[in-house]
Amino acid sequence: MKSKLLLLPLVASLGACSGGHDEGPVNPPVPEAVPGLISGELTALNKDTGAATIGNHQLDFKGAALGRSANLLEQLHVGMLLTVQTGVDGKVDTVQFDDLLTAPVSFNDGKTLKVAGFEILGVNNISQFKLKQMVEVSGYALDSSRIQATYIAADDDTESSLEGAVTKLNDAKTSFMLGQVTINLSQANTALKNGTWVEAEGLMSSQEVAGELTNLTINSATVEIDTPDFDHVDGDVEVAGRISWVAQDLSHMVVNQNLAVGIQQSTQFEDGSKAMLKPGVMVEVEGSWDLNAMRLNADEIEFDGDNDVSIELPEFEAQGYADYNADTGVMTMNDIPFFVSPRTQFEDGLNKDRSFTNEWVEFSGYQQGNDYLVQEVESDEIDTSRVELEGKVVDGVGFSATLLGYQVINNQLAQYIGKQVEAECDRTPDNKLDNCSVEQDND
Missing domain, CATH: 2.40.50.320 (Copper binding periplasmic protein CusF)
Structure with missing residues (x-):
């Protein structure tokens, strides 16, 4: 999450051919064409040669030790999420670490591991991490309380850093929530809105109650808005991640809770079909950035195996x-x-x-x-007389139930209070619901 941007020199790799053949010129091998920007998990790394793999792409980090980040290869580890930009020759130009959070372990009973209140999934040996120990986590945010880790390790930072969607923003724009963590600012940030994706850093305070850290708070936090904008990228963009949400008509979706993706008539699908686009599915999306719509228009969507997870x-x-x-x-x-x-x-x-x-x-x-x-x-x-709604039925004031603020007459949805439903109802002239046809969502 620290989003450290490291500049690497572009090192030309020159080779020569010799021999007494008289068969015309010998063309050098054509390097693999790679997108201008690739975001995904580092799945292989040779620290001696600088060869690395992200997604389906073989990348070259060699020469990094000659640049301003002399120990870059030592900082890289398999499982980390990275965003890299490539030069015209396909070699890596810049590297950004995309770890989701660096923060203290807030709970560990040997079965469940939480960091800054987030449950961390996919960790085999959680006993190695102790309460209050600082750890770094790369992975995919599944929802407001769970992260699927691709990399986790102890960290020697004293300040915490985490990213996510702003919720519960106060009117003064000086305080909000990121998951279970309260973020307090020393002065108002007028650009903040609920739903905005941000990165926050600072010293985290907490209280220990029954072996768990509670009241997680960062005061005087440094906050940076992190809205994807790939307009500067020369070439295609490829992003790997979990689908968070899909439009009902499959015209677009959200990946990693932060990236809007347009699905076009011309979009090609690999190892699957359009009908397989559902929350929790792992995909690699390649396409071009649409600055006006602030989204990645997909030329190709590839389904990445069968390790899908539930999204809550x-x-x-x-x-x-x-x-x-x-x-x-x-x-x-x-x-x-x-x-x-x-x-x-x-x-x-x-x-x-x-x-x-x-x-x-x-x-x-x-x-x-x-x-x-x-x-x-x-x-x-x-057609204001009939509405189609999906959401959670809640208790109403003076009514047995409400759905998305609509009051439901005649106790029609009382049995569904607290449950997620899809309902088609008549809308009365005084803006209430009647004659509802209901289907309970069991997902």
């Missing part, structure tokens, strides 16, 4: 009259705030930079904690 991010889909404030990134329907981020896709002529009031829209996304993070907004067909 409850999805929602809503229809109704909504107000949208482009300055705050908040869309409000039925007095519920829904949070728009830079990765949110606006369709049908709507614009994330233009506010609107009392517009009938359809929007969808997922919940992180109790916050609704919007991934897509569409201008819906104007």
